[in-house]
Amino acid sequence: MGPLDAGLDFYSAVLGLRGARQGLLSADIANASTPGFKAVDLDFREALTATLTQGTLTPEAPSDLLLLVDDSDGAAIARNGAGDGDPLVAAHRSVKYQVGGSVTLDGNSVDLNYEKLAAAENALDYEAAANFTSQMVNMMMTAIKGSAGSGRSS
Amino acid sequence: MSLFSVFSISGSGMLAESQRLAAVASNLANANSVGDAQGQPYRAREVVFQAVAPEDGDGDGAASIGMAGVRVAGVVTSSEPARSAYDPGSKFANADGYVQMPNVNPVDEMVNMISAQQNYQADLEAFNVAKTLLQKTLAI
Numbered sequence: 001m002g003p004l005d006a007g008l009d010f011y012s013a014v015l016g017l018r019g020a021r022q023g024l025l026s027a028d029i030a031n032a033s034t035p036g037f038k039a040v041d042l043d044f045r046e047a048l049t050a051t052l053t054q055g056t057l058t059p060e061a062p063s064d065l066l067l068l069v070d071d072s073d074g075a076a077i078a079r080n081g082a083g084d085g086d087p088l089v090a091a092h093r094s095v096k097y098q099v100g101g102s103v104t105l106d107g108n109s110v111d112l113n114y115e116k117l118a119a120a121e122n123a124l125d126y127e128a129a130a131n132f133t134s135q136m137v138n139m140m141m142t143a144i145k146g147s148a149g150s151g152r153s154s
Numbered sequence: 155m156s157l158f159s160v161f162s163i164s165g166s167g168m169l170a171e172s173q174r175l176a177a178v179a180s181n182l183a184n185a186n187s188v189g190d191a192q193g194q195p196y197r198a199r200e201v202v203f204q205a206v207a208p209e210d211g212d213g214d215g216a217a218s219i220g221m222a223g224v225r226v227a228g229v230v231t232s233s234e235p236a237r238s239a240y241d242p243g244s245k246f247a248n249a250d251g252y253v254q255m256p257n258v259n260p261v262d263e264m265v266n267m268i269s270a271q272q273n274y275q276a277d278l279e280a281f282n283v284a285k286t287l288l289q290k291t292l293a294i
Contacts, residue, residue: 017290019157022287026160026280027221030167032273033174034203034224112276123283130290137294 004140011133013051017044017091018126024095026120028110035106039098041118086126159221160284166206166223167277173226174201174270178263185258188246195246196256198263205211229254232257 021042031037103109169191187196204227234257242251 016156019287022280022284023156023159023163023221026167026271026284027223027276029273029276029280030170030224030250031205031222032167032205033171033269034205037205037222073186099199099282112272116276119280123287126287130287130294134294152262 007136008133009137010052011129013048014129015126015133016052016097017042017047018122018129020047020091021122022119022126025115027123028115029119030117031108031111032110032112033108037108037110039101039110039115040095041098042091043094043096047094050094051091156221157284157288160280163221164277164281164284166225168274168281170201170203170224170226171270171274171277174203175267175274177201177229178267178270181258181263182260184256185260187256188253190246193246195236195254196258197236198234198256198258199229200232200266201229202227228274234259 021044022044024040028039028041098109098111098114101109101111101114181198184196190196203224205222206225208223230246236257238252239255240251241253242246244253246253248254
């Protein structure tokens with residue numbers, strides 16, 4: 001990372017994790033009626049810290065990943081994740097079950113209202129990060145071109 | 155890019171909910187079907203959902219952090235007891251003049267329908283949000 005794109009590294013991590021959280025919330029919503037499904041969420045602060053300090057770390061205990069009801073499916077998930085160099089893998093330990101909510105008689109713990117709220121909030125944060133990234137790129141372009149007007153050459 | 159996996163996850167949710175809605179429609183349509191081809195009354199059907207890991211086609215590790223789609227694992231017939239109605243004129247009536255009616259419970263079906271509708275809308279919302287976010291990303 002050179003001085004020009006050092007700041008982009010941070011936003012790359014933020015956008016990746018926000019996208020990952022969006023995926024988790026969507027999965028919760030899709031499984032709002034699946035018997036035995038337990039809702040999960042990403043602890044963003046912890047995940048970002050882990051990604052920034054540890055980089056691409058491979059998971060130590062794949063058992064942390066077994067979020068599905070079926071054991072055979074869980075094994076498939078752990079296999080998919082092994083040895084992946086994606087920054088998401090470093091944050092996998094920050095994926096946690098949602099606790100404190102109500103669980104229905106069929107063992108489902110998805111609260112649709114919470115999921116929608118969290119998804120909307122997360123989408124807003126994603127947009128903010130995307131805007132900041134865009135501004136950073138503009139800033140660099142201004143620095144390169146040396147004119148106040150962005151991208152306009154005289 | 156895990157945002158792309160939202161499309162397959164929410165898509166699987168919408169497919170599953172529409173199959174649930176189809177089961178509800180079938181049950182309501184057959185609420186009074188006393189005889190099928192074997193002369194048996196119609197039995198209410200219910201779909202069973204199951205969480206599945208999406209195919210990690212692009213190898214982005216989305217599946218590794220536990221994102222799960224949903225699929226219809228099977229269709230079970232309801233075990234509720236069948237109603238019986240007194241109709242001696244029917245050709246399906248037994249010796250006492252009672253006809254075995256389907257065990258469809260219209261209240262259950264309505265509740266199921268509303269639940270399926272809400273979940274479908276939530277899936278669609280998640281799908282649209284992911285689409286908007288990807289468009290924002292393209293505009294960086």
